[in-house]
Amino acid sequence: AQSxxxxxxxxxxxxxxxxELRCNYSSSVSVYLFWYVQYPNxxxxxxxxxLSGSTLVESINGFEAEFNKSQTSFHLRKxxxxxxxxxEYFCAVSDINSGYSTLTFGKGTMLLVSP
Amino acid sequence: xxGVTQTPRYLIKTRGQQVTLxxxxxSGHRSVSWYQQTPGQGLQFLFEYFSETQRNKGNFPGRxxxxxxxxxxxxxxxxxxxxxxxxxxxxxxxxxxxGLNTNTGELFFGEGSRLTVL
Numbered sequence: 001a002q003s004x005x006x007x008x009x010x011x012x013x014x015x016x017x018x019x020e021l022r023c024n025y026s027s028s029v030s031v032y033l034f035w036y037v038q039y040p041n042x043x044x045x046x047x048x049x050x051l052s053g054s055t056l057v058e059s060i061n062g063f064e065a066e067f068n069k070s071q072t073s074f075h076l077r078k079x080x081x082x083x084x085x086x087x088e089y090f091c092a093v094s095d096i097n098s099g100y101s102t103l104t105f106g107k108g109t110m111l112l113v114s115p
Numbered sequence: 116x117x118g119v120t121q122t123p124r125y126l127i128k129t130r131g132q133q134v135t136l137x138x139x140x141x142s143g144h145r146s147v148s149w150y151q152q153t154p155g156q157g158l159q160f161l162f163e164y165f166s167e168t169q170r171n172k173g174n175f176p177g178r179x180x181x182x183x184x185x186x187x188x189x190x191x192x193x194x195x196x197x198x199x200x201x202x203x204x205x206x207x208x209x210x211x212x213x214g215l216n217t218n219t220g221e222l223f224f225g226e227g228s229r230l231t232v233l
Contacts, residue, residue, distance in 0.1 A: 034221075043119070043205055043224035044158075090158065102148070102171055103222065105158035 002027040002093050006106035013113055015083055021076040021109045023065075023091030031093040033074040034103065035065055038088045047089070050074065061085075086113045117142065119225035121206050127231045133194040136228045140187050140208030146170075147189040148222060149181060152203040161204075164189055196232045203227040 007022045025031065032051050036044040048059040055067040065076045074091060088110045092103040120139040128134050140147050149161040160173040164183035181191040187208075193200055207222035 036224075041226070043226045044207075044222075045224070046221055049221060102160050102163060102173075103150075103158075104160070107157040
């Protein structure tokens with residue numbers, strides 16, 4: 001079984017400041033890693049994913065995350081946030097060998113960007 | 116192309132009633148999963164369907180059930196509703212089912228059905 005820990009339930013930050021949302025996972029097997037974003041009253045949208053290859057993955061809107069196997073982490077970063085980045089961010093893992101793509105989610109981190 | 120469509124978006128029920136939620140996946144997607152989202156427990160996996168067969172099930176009581184039709188549309192049902200069933204129920208579709216090499220693990224979520232149990 002896997003578990004995901006998002007250490008911060010809320011992260012307040014000023015516009016144009018950098019931000020890091022932390023995610024650690026626990027798993028005895030190899031995993032795929034994901035970040036999903038949820039805007040108010042909407043479903044989840046995939047932000048970025050790590051399946052294999054380069055441990056640094058990027059999204060089209062400036063977010064990046066780095067897979068660190070030794071620290072079992074997949075932290076999300078953005079060098080300069082916008083007001084429109086205000087949303088809840090969920091880290092998730094799936095066991096690539098289980099035969100299922102069932103996602104195990106963290107509890108989420110609410111990113112609050114203020115002017 | 117249209118995204119994942121869930122109906123109804125909002126509904127209110129009383130304890131003891133039952134509810135059916137519907138999900139239409141993205142055209143061409145044949146795998147449908149359901150998740151429950153609550154403030155306390157976060158996002159929890161309910162079940163996954165592919166080709167009208169349940170492929171995986173989360174740790175929920177038997178009051179929670181689902182099915183998938185030949186056109187890939189899915190429904191989930193909750194019987195004998197309890198106050199704790201109040202939640203946002205999210206449906207997600209994917210192109211192929213879990214376990215295949217071509218599965219990228221990416222799920223496409225609908226906007227959810229918000230159930231309030233009074």
